[in-house]
Amino acid sequence: MSASASTFLIFSCFALIFATASATDHIVGANKGWNPGMNYTLWANNQTFVVGDLISFRYQKTQYNVFEVNQTGYDNCTTEGAIGNWSSGKDFIPLNKSQRYYFICGNGQCYNGMKVSVLVQALPPGPSPSASSNGTSSNSPTPMVLEKRFVGLRVLVITFASIWLTELGLFELLMK
Ligand SMILES: *[C@@H]1O[C@H](CO)[C@@H](O)[C@H](O)[C@H]1NC(C)=O
Ligand SMILES: *[C@@H]1O[C@H](CO)[C@@H](O)[C@H](O)[C@H]1NC(C)=O
Ligand SMILES: *[C@@H]1O[C@H](CO)[C@@H](O)[C@H](O)[C@H]1NC(C)=O
Ligand SMILES: *[C@@H]1O[C@H](CO)[C@@H](O)[C@H](O)[C@H]1NC(C)=O
Numbered sequence: 001m002s003a004s005a006s007t008f009l010i011f012s013c014f015a016l017i018f019a020t021a022s023a024t025d026h027i028v029g030a031n032k033g034w035n036p037g038m039n040y041t042l043w044a045n046n047q048t049f050v051v052g053d054l055i056s057f058r059y060q061k062t063q064y065n066v067f068e069v070n071q072t073g074y075d076n077c078t079t080e081g082a083i084g085n086w087s088s089g090k091d092f093i094p095l096n097k098s099q100r101y102y103f104i105c106g107n108g109q110c111y112n113g114m115k116v117s118v119l120v121q122a123l124p125p126g127p128s129p130s131a132s133s134n135g136t137s138s139n140s141p142t143p144m145v146l147e148k149r150f151v152g153l154r155v156l157v158i159t160f161a162s163i164w165l166t167e168l169g170l171f172e173l174l175m176k
C-alpha cells in the first residue's frame, strides 16, 4: 500500500470517529453568553438538544454562577435542593438524559432573566429507519437529527477523499 493510501485510510477513520462521536456544544446565549437582561427561552427555542450534547455557560466568574435545579427552583428562582452547581466561568455540562433540564443563576440575577430550561431529546435509535417504521414515523423529529449528522460525515469524507485523490493526481481524472 502506498504511503498516501494509508494516510487516506487513517484520515478516513478519524473522520468517521469524529463525525459519529461529535456532540454539539450549545453555548448559552451564543456570543452574548450568560448575562442578565436576556431571554434564554428564545435562545433555547432555536436549538435542538440531543442526549450526549453539551450545554456550556460563559460568564464572569466573580459575578455569576450556574445552578441546576428542578422546575420549582426554575419557576421561583430558588437554589434550595439544587441538583448541581458550577462557577468556573466556562462550564461544560453534559446533557446525559432525555428529559427537561433547568439552570438558573444563584445570585439573584435569575429574576433578571438568568434562567434557562432545555428539553433534551433521545438519540435516534439507529441508522436504519425502516427497522422501527410502521409508516407513521415520518412525522417524528428524529430522522432530521440523524440526517444532519450524516450530511456532516459525508462532507468530511468527501473532503478527505478529494485531498487524497488530488495528491495522487487522480481527482481531475475522475472528474472527467
Ligand atoms: C421570552 O420569550 C418567550 C417566547 O417568546 C416568551 O414567552 C416569554 O414571555 C419571554 N420572557 C420574558 C421574561 O420576556
Ligand atoms: C437561530 O439559529 C440560527 C443558526 O444557528 C442563527 O443564525 C439565528 O440568528 C438564531 N436566531 C435567534 C433568534 O437566536
Ligand atoms: C413558588 O412560588 C409560588 C408563587 O410565587 C408559591 O405559591 C409556591 O409556594 C412557591 N413554591 C416553593 C416550593 O417555594
Ligand atoms: C424541587 O426540589 C425542592 C427541594 O428539594 C422540592 O421541595 C420540590 O418539591 C421539588 N419540585 C419538583 C417539581 O420536583
Ligand SMILES: *[C@@H]1O[C@H](CO)[C@@H](O)[C@H](O)[C@H]1NC(C)=O
Binding pocket: 082, 084, 085
Ligand atoms: C455545590 O455543589 C457541591 C458539590 O458539588 C456542594 O458540596 C455544595 O454545597 C454546592 N453549593 C451550593 C451553594 O449549593
Ligand SMILES: *[C@@H]1O[C@H](CO)[C@@H](O)[C@H](O)[C@H]1NC(C)=O
Binding pocket: 068, 084, 093, 094, 095, 096, 101
Ligand atoms: C451528567 O453527568 C455528569 C457525570 O455524572 C455530571 O457531572 C453532570 O452534572 C450531569 N449533567 C447534568 C446536566 O446534570
Ligand SMILES: *[C@@H]1O[C@H](CO)[C@@H](O)[C@H](O)[C@H]1NC(C)=O
Binding pocket: 134, 136
Ligand atoms: C405506529 O407506531 C406508533 C408509535 O410507536 C403507534 O402509536 C401506532 O399505533 C403504530 N401504528 C400502527 C399502524 O402500527
